[in-house]
Amino acid sequence: PGSIMAATVWFLFLYSAVTITFLAETGGIPGSYAMIYVTTVCLALSCHAKTQFSDPGAVPPSAQPVEYLRRMNPHAPLTMCSQCQTFKPPFSHHCRICNRCVSRMDHHCPWMNNCVGAGNLKHFTLFLIYTWMCNCMALGLLGWNYFFCATEECIFSLLMVQLARITTVVSTGSLLFTSSMIMNVTYGLMTGIGTIDRLKKKAMDTMLQSEEEPILLKDVFGIAGYHTWFLPIDPVFEDYDRVMGYSTPQRLLREQIKEQGPNDGYYTGGGSVITHGSQSDFFVP
Numbered sequence: 001p002g003s004i005m006a007a008t009v010w011f012l013f014l015y016s017a018v019t020i021t022f023l024a025e026t027g028g029i030p031g032s033y034a035m036i037y038v039t040t041v042c043l044a045l046s047c048h049a050k051t052q053f054s055d056p057g058a059v060p061p062s063a064q065p066v067e068y069l070r071r072m073n074p075h076a077p078l079t080m081c082s083q084c085q086t087f088k089p090p091f092s093h094h095c096r097i098c099n100r101c102v103s104r105m106d107h108h109c110p111w112m113n114n115c116v117g118a119g120n121l122k123h124f125t126l127f128l129i130y131t132w133m134c135n136c137m138a139l140g141l142l143g144w145n146y147f148f149c150a151t152e153e154c155i156f157s158l159l160m161v162q163l164a165r166i167t168t169v170v171s172t173g174s175l176l177f178t179s180s181m182i183m184n185v186t187y188g189l190m191t192g193i194g195t196i197d198r199l200k201k202k203a204m205d206t207m208l209q210s211e212e213e214p215i216l217l218k219d220v221f222g223i224a225g226y227h228t229w230f231l232p233i234d235p236v237f238e239d240y241d242r243v244m245g246y247s248t249p250q251r252l253l254r255e256q257i258k259e260q261g262p263n264d265g266y267y268t269g270g271g272s273v274i275t276h277g278s279q280s281d282f283f284v285p
Contacts, residue, residue, distance in 0.1 A: 001110065002097075002110050002112075002113030002114075003113055005110045005111050005113065006048075006052055006111060006112060006113040008111075009048060009111055010045060010048070012170055012174075013041050013044060013045055013134070014041075015163075015166070015167065015170075016041065016134065016138055016167050016170065016171065017037065017038050017041045018163070019138075019160075019163040019164060019166075019167040020033075020034050020037045020038070020137075020138060020141060020167075021034050021038065022159075022160060022163060023141065023142070023145060023160065023164075026157070026160065028145045029141050029144075029145060033137075033141060036137070037134065037137050037138070037141070040130055040133050040134050040137065041130075041134055043126075043130045043232065044127055044130035044131050044133075044134055046232040047123045047124075047126040047127035047130060047232045048112065048123075048127050049232075050120065050123035050232045050234075051109075051112045051114060051116070051120045051123040051124045051127055052112045052113055052114050053114075054114075054119060054120040054123060054234065055119045055120070056102050056103075056105070056114060056115040056116060056117035056118070056119045056120045057092075057102050057103035057104060057105070057117035057118040057119035057120070057244055058098075058100045058101070058102055058103075058117075058119075059081075059084070059086060059087070059088070059089060059092060059100070059101040059102065059103060059244075059246060060086075060248065061084070061086050062248050062249060063086055063087045063089065063246040063247070063248060064087060064246060064247050064248065064249065064252065065078055065087060065089075065246065065247070066241045066242065066245070066246065066247045067247075067252075069241075069242065069245075076090065081094050081101050082094075083099070083101075084100065084101050086101065087246060088101055089101075089103050089104075089244065089245030089246040090245050091103070091104045091105075091192075091194065091197065091212075091245065092104065092105055092117075092245060093105040093196050095108050095115050097115075098114070098115055102115045102117040102118075103117055103118040103119070103243075103244045103245050103246065104117050104118035104121075104194065104215075104243075104244075104245065105117045105194065105196060106121065106124075106185075106188060106194040106195050106196065107194070107195040107196060109124070112124065118219075118243055118244055118245075119244075121185075121220050122220050122221050122222070122229075122235050123232060124185070125185055125220065126230065126232060128178050128181050128182050128185065129182065131174060131178045132175065132178045132179065132182060134171075135171045135172075135174050135175035135178065136175065138167055138168075138171040139168065139171050139172065139175065142164050142167065142168055142171075146164075188215070189214065189215045189217070189220065190214050191210070191212060191214065192212030192213050192214050192215050193210055193212050197212075217229075218237075218238060219237065219238075219242075219243045220235070221235055222234075222235025222236040222237055223235075223236055223237070223238045224236040
């Protein structure tokens, strides 16, 4: 079902792009407007593909708690996933559909056929924004052509009438849905409470006891530059372990070597590090 729903999204976007292109071909709107619309559709579909096929933040079996985060909050309990039998980072959840734990999981989206978590929240947010823009543009272009254009170029053919009717219905429904989802994501960023956690807290009537902190935009869109925030490229996080809520033995070892400094050891090549004053060899894959 998830694959079918994801394919449906692509079909509807392409359908609307064809409708707006036909509208421009008949002279109903300027060709530049159609180019802007098709470009926005391409951005939306690119974000959809990135959300669907990117790692949402799956917790690996080798995941370990981040030590400095533990020192900052020593009373926070360490939990294990009963399904994965691995460390379960804070705000992560086990997805029964994907059969894996996902860091800072918001929900499993059937339209994406993937979970939405710390790893692909940027792409999901951009998809909602670009979809919302497409809906507004489609309704605006069709509405302007129908209500305010009185020239012969604005008279729809029978084919164009059917295309416009279906596109109007789909765009209206999609606009309402994406608007609610954008508000949902915005609420999650402002409060630090994801969809699953919010539903649980509401069920247990513990919303007023929430201690979560807002999610920083750099923990969603990365630190590679503001110009990358609006492009469907993977974000570069300032502190990957902090964003994901876990670390791995390899990354912990690298951090340990960095803290030791260049005078505490030397690199021999091939991934081996020899530390002075000991016989230990540390291998970093």
